[in-house]
Amino acid sequence: MDGDADPGTVRPGGRTARVRAAVLRATGDTLAEQGFAHLDLADIARRAEVGKTTVYRRWGTVTGLVADLLTDMAEQSLPRTETGSLLGDLTANARLVRRTLTDPRQGALFKAVIAAATCDPRTAEALHRFYELRIQEWAPCVQQAIDRGEVPEGTDPHEVIRAVSAPLYYRLLTSGIPLDEAAADRAAEAAVAAARAGAYA
Known part of the structure; x- marks a missing residue:
């Protein structure tokens, strides 16, 4: 540990950023390995x-840590892909969701956070913010499809994006069936078909 000022008082990229990165990495590792119930601020600091x-002062609670971890994950998520067609864009989205959920660390982390969100309001709020940011990132793909005439005017872009990932999360959390690329592609195709038919208008 160097002798710089406390977190929050130095420029981004200095000690503040290094401390935050280390603490969030430790939080994510613990969540992925052991779940929400085993998160402990002193253990994360160690x-x-x-x-x-530093950890107690900056984050205060386990839910504060998880909220910041989700904020960081949203900020680090890959930007949307623009292929020129709604099917291409939504397939890219579905495959990105599938890669995240099948990643050994990320998938376990999301399962732990989702489980915690069912009984912890602050974690639920942080999870909702995370997904809202991701939906906002991808919604312009649908707006572009509306502008191109691929789907009807009045289609709700946010609902279309939710429709892509919903079956993937359902499969992950309820079925135990492997989440393969074919499932991702089907989710995108179904969302496009429904959007073209006016289901989200």
Whole structure:
């Protein structure tokens, strides 16, 4: 640990950014390995090799840590893909969701956060914010499809994006069936077909 100022008082990219990155990495690792119930601020500080008082002062609670982790994940998520067709764009979206959910660390992390969100309001709020940011990132693909005449005027872009990932999350959380690329492609195709038929208008 160097002798710089406390987190929040130095430029981004300095000690503040390094401490945040280390703490969030330790939080994500613990969530993925052991679940929400095993998150402990003192243990996270130890794993991140930062002072316990720094973690308590900056994040305060386990839910504060999880909220910041989700914010960071939303900020780090890949930008949308623009292929020139709604099917191409939504297929890219579905495959990105599928890769995230099948990643050994990320998939376990999302399962833990979703489980925690069912009984912890602050975690639920952070999870909702995460998904709202991701939906906002991809919604312009649908608006472009409306502008091109691929889907009807008045189609709700947010609902179309939700429709792509919904079957993938359902399969992950309820079925135990492997989440393969064919499932991602089907989710995109179904969302496009429904949007063209006016289901989201």
